[in-house]
Amino acid sequence: MDNGLNHKIAEISTLMRSQLRIRGRDLHVQYRRAGRLLPRAVRRDILYLLDTSALGDNPKLARMINHDKISRAHRNIVDYLQGLDPKAQMWTRILNITASIAFALIVAFAVTLFVLVQRGFI
Template identity: 55%
Template sequence: MARTLTTVVAEIRTLLEVKLRVKGRDLRTQVRRAGRRLPRKVRRDLKFLIETEKIAANPKLGRMVNDAKVAKAHASVVGYLEAINPREAMWNLILNITASIALALIVVFVVVLYLLVQRGLI
């Protein structure tokens, strides 16, 4: 199971790096850096896989690993990560930043206009 769990973790680490551009020396670091970009359920499954990987490293405790639960967590995480389109995510980020800047400029313009009207300059 340890070898299979290792390949599962390696696949998830690769997907996190490719899809979310999150790098790290291990899965725990990558999950911490991804933070809230991952839904709560996916983070919970990833934490389960991290703990399972730690347990599987011990020969006696490795027998306690539940293969069905590992497969279910893996399917959940991979299903979410494969649905992410990095190009679309980048485009959404650019649009959100642009919209925030535009809103700030509109608010500043309205405040300046209001002040000019109140002082009788317009």
């Protein structure tokens, strides 16, 4: 396998660990754990890099590797991952949880009020 490809895969793995907080022994495990946290284009690029790394193990198949496409895929993945803000994602997650709890409380209050009105207590 090409040493430059190994370096690119290691860089992406490190970025996924730092930006998305996804742990795993290699990029393939991290890719599976990331799931829909990544856009479709980024997932496709990661799969291309993983498939290409498997081709690089065989000397005859290594000639089929398109280095321009590898560079493009690497650049797209790195640009996306570096553009993420882990703190903003955390706050968004906290706000979403808080909003869903508030919505559930409002619905429970409205149902309780409706039942009380229907029974004639209010």
